[in-house]
Amino acid sequence: MSDLYDVTIIGGGPAGLYSAFYSGLRNMKTKIIEYQPELGGKVLLYPEKLIWDVGGQPPILGEKFAKQIVEQGLTFDPCVCTNTKVDFIEKNQEDNFVISTHDGEQHISNSIIMANGGGIINPTRLDIEGSSKYENQNLHYTIPSLKPFYQQKVLISGGGDTAIDWAHELLGIAKEVIVIYRKDNFTAHEANVTKLMNHPDSTLLNNTTIQKLIGDRQSIKQVQLLNEQSNEMNVIDVDHVVVAHGYNQEDSFNLSTDLELERKDGYFYKGNSFGCTSQEGIFAAGDIIAYEGKVHLLVGAFQDAVNAVNSAKSYIDPNATHSAIVSSHNERFKEKNQEIIKDMLNI
Structure with missing residues (x-):
């Protein structure tokens, strides 16, 4: 009993x-x-x-x-x-x-x-083949510490407040921050999006999604991006990928x-x-x-x-x-x- x-x-x-x-x-x-x-x-x-x-x-x-x-x-x-x-x-x-x-x-x-x-x-996982093997490496669904991102090139996927807030946290720590979002306009607070757009170390890309993660057994080295409006494909080098697709x-x-x-x-x-x-x-x-x-x-x-x-x-x-x-x-x-x-x- x-x-x-x-x-x-x-x-x-x-x-x-x-x-x-x-x-x-x-x-x-x-x-x-x-x-x-x-x-x-x-x-x-x-x-x-x-x-x-x-x-x-x-x-x-x-x-x-x-x-x-x-x-x-x-x-x-x-x-x-x-x-x-x-x-x-x-x-x-x-x-x-x-x-x-x-x-x-x-x-x-x-x-x-x-x-x-x-x-x-629970965080919404990235629905990309092979993504799970990088989850304990340089694919993140939260940011437990800012130290690993020092002087790194970071890609953040997501257009809400969480994604934009994390981008702001990384400014001045990361070497470069790139934020991509699948829709025309970011849904985060407009003032915060504007600040990010005007910062020299950040880039915002609309209508853009991750298509492929390219790396070795240890970490992601590159990410293949698709602009769904122009249908243009692009591959960029990254040190870390942060996914903020909600919960x-x-x-x-x-x-x-x-x-x-x-x-x-x-x-x-x-x-x-x-x-x-x-x-x-x-x-x-x-x-x-x-x-x-x-x-x-x-x-x-x-x-x-x-x-x-x-x-x-x-x-x-x-x-x-x-x-x-x-x-x-x-x-x-x-x-x-x-x-x-x-x-x-x-x-």
């Missing part, structure tokens, strides 16, 4: 991790289930991006922020299951939630917090027939600002929940997490206080604070 948890959080991104931190603060037995092999969520896709919009936090690289939010989320030692996909959710005879996962395991919980963001996100969003929302969905730019659970969804006992936090006044920023994910945890606590214990004691008065931090102060003073 599986252990019974007070709350199981589905999703290990910022909303899920802060939910784990806050539920630990509220003395709840907590589990995190994450589909990806590591915690951190979508922030891991942009490790070199500077994040400016977290209150009280100076501009911070995505990689460092992800590390910090994971560390905070694990403060109270929740059980963590990575590489685990949730297949469906149902209730047992004891009125507990049974979460069935792809590996045949069942996870039992009094309550659930859905923090699965936009669902399971495949797996349908991971219909986990319980009683959860009500709505479709806007993506799928969302209908709910309210307290994290409640259409099914009693299942709460939500972060990008996955829709309600009037929703803030789609990291700071909004933190507030969602607090409200979802408080609602889950009240659901399993109606006599519980509405929220946790603030950290300056919370007994759970006394010992940790002493350890931190001793470390700071080198005692």
Whole structure:
């Protein structure tokens, strides 16, 4: 028989991790289930991006922020299951939630917090023969570090904000940046496209697609491009190829027939600002929940997490206080604070 948890959080991104931190603060037995092999969520896709919009936090690289939010989320030692996909959710005879996962395991919980963001996100792969053998070499679907691109010739395929943002990040680091897009006009923010067009180290090519990757067993050396308007073929030398063709969003929302969905730019659970969804006992936090006044920023994910945890606590214990004691008065931090102060003073 599986252990019974007070709350199981589905999703290990910022909303899920802060939910784990806050539920630990509220003395709840907590589990995190994450589909990806590591915690951190979508922030891991942009490790070199500077994040400016977290209150009280100076501009911070995505990689460092992800590390910090994971560390905070694990403060109270929740059980963590990575590489685990949730297949469906149902209730047992004891009125507990049974979460069935792809590996045949069942996870039992009094309550659930859905923090699965936009669902399971995987980058759209380049549909070119032989491309997969270069994925661990110089064919990239994200940019984990800017260092490998120093003084290199980089081809970026894609016309959206991600492609153009990466191009801007590489300016001044790469020797040359070439951005190609299959349509007439780039869909990224017009001002950013214009800046890139006017930069001496960048080239933008419309109506252009990758036809062939030319290289050896180690890396791509050249790329064959097709201008689909003029039908002209061209081969260029490259050091790196970055593909930004968007992400495949797996349908991971219909986990319980009683959860009500709505479709806007993506799928969302209908709910309210307290994290409640259409099914009693299942709460939500972060990008996955829709309600009037929703803030789609990291700071909004933190507030969602607090409200979802408080609602889950009240659901399993109606006599519980509405929220946790603030950290300056919370007994759970006394010992940790002493350890931190001793470390700071080198005692």
